[in-house]
Amino acid sequence: MILALILLLLDAPQSTPLQGPALDQRTQEVASGLRCPVCQGLSIADSPSEMAVNMKAEVRSMLAKGYTREQIETYFIRSYGEFVLLEPKFEGVNALVWILPVAALLLGAFAVWRVLRKLSAAPQPKPRVSADDPDLARVRELVKGATS
Amino acid sequence: MNRFVLSTGAVITAALVAVLMSGLGRDPKHIDSPLLGNAAPHFVLKSIGSAESIDIAKFRGKPVVLNFWATWCAPCWEEHPVLNETARAHPEVQFLGVVFQDEEAKIQDFLRRRGSAYPTVIDEGGRTAIAYGVGGVPETFILDANGTIVVKHDGPVSQQQLQAYLAEVRK
Numbered sequence: 001m002i003l004a005l006i007l008l009l010l011d012a013p014q015s016t017p018l019q020g021p022a023l024d025q026r027t028q029e030v031a032s033g034l035r036c037p038v039c040q041g042l043s044i045a046d047s048p049s050e051m052a053v054n055m056k057a058e059v060r061s062m063l064a065k066g067y068t069r070e071q072i073e074t075y076f077i078r079s080y081g082e083f084v085l086l087e088p089k090f091e092g093v094n095a096l097v098w099i100l101p102v103a104a105l106l107l108g109a110f111a112v113w114r115v116l117r118k119l120s121a122a123p124q125p126k127p128r129v130s131a132d133d134p135d136l137a138r139v140r141e142l143v144k145g146a147t148s
Numbered sequence: 149m150n151r152f153v154l155s156t157g158a159v160i161t162a163a164l165v166a167v168l169m170s171g172l173g174r175d176p177k178h179i180d181s182p183l184l185g186n187a188a189p190h191f192v193l194k195s196i197g198s199a200e201s202i203d204i205a206k207f208r209g210k211p212v213v214l215n216f217w218a219t220w221c222a223p224c225w226e227e228h229p230v231l232n233e234t235a236r237a238h239p240e241v242q243f244l245g246v247v248f249q250d251e252e253a254k255i256q257d258f259l260r261r262r263g264s265a266y267p268t269v270i271d272e273g274g275r276t277a278i279a280y281g282v283g284g285v286p287e288t289f290i291l292d293a294n295g296t297i298v299v300k301h302d303g304p305v306s307q308q309q310l311q312a313y314l315a316e317v318r319k
Binding site: 037038054055076078079080081083100104107 | 156157160179189249274277278283284
């Protein structure tokens with residue numbers, strides 16, 4: 001009956017049924033990306049809660065029937081929403097989670113570049129007294145006379 | 149400082165503050181159910197206290213109050229009399245308890261001591277709970293007569309809340 005429920009929600013399995021060590025390994029991989037809904041930020045692969053154990057068993061059962069990772073994630077998203085994915089997908093509003101930090105970093109780099117460019121392009125301050133200033137020549141003469 | 153950089157930074161900061169502020173009033177444990185407005189997942193589960201199974205499809209044609217609970221859940225004890233009373237007061241609404249992560253003997257004992265005005269089924273392995281996106285107990289789903297989920301309530305439901313939900317589903 002539950003298989004019928006899954007079949008109603010998803011297309012036919014799109015991969016080959018897994019078994020043995022390959023099934024164990026793939027179950028662990030897929031379960032690592034699914035959030036345990038009763039835990040704090042733990043995947044169903046890491047949580048010992050009964051809910052997580054049940055969800056992991058469901059993942060294993062679906063892999064054994066030949067469902068792909070994408071099909072399994074779709075099944076869980078239909079029940080729990082995208083919240084169930086530990087890593088949000090790069091699409092729609094979710095893409096902002098990935099784009100905004102990079103955009104902020106680029107903006108910061110741009111600001112630093114602008115400031116540095118302004119500093120290097122600024123004209124050098126002119127000396128207050130030119131080398132051939134008559135007053136300066138007089139001071140030099142006086143200093144020379146005093147020391148000789 | 150460049151005016152463009154300042155204004156862009158201000159926009160990004162304002163957006164971040166708005167996102168954080170919008171999250172302040174929300175229950176961090178609440179998950180918006182994507183099932184709202186969609187057909188309730190179908191199931192056939194074994195009835196408590198009998199060898200028969202109950203098919204959710206047989207209740208099509210009248211509103212259904214689907215309550216996920218467990219005997220080890222203290223808020224479920226608090227909620228149980230509310231559900232019983234409302235079920236007795238509204239025979240036109242089908243109430244159904246779905247127990248998961250529990251043992252049949254304990255459920256039977258609980259129902260014998262506290263009474264039950266409606267059938268209860270056991271969800272071995274929690275597969276139906278997963279199909280409904282249940283994150284904890286108690287959780288209550290209200291289905292309209294067409295089998296569409298119109299309400300999902302997290303935590304124990306009060307008499308007033310239940311009455312309001314039933315009024316909504318009868319619209």
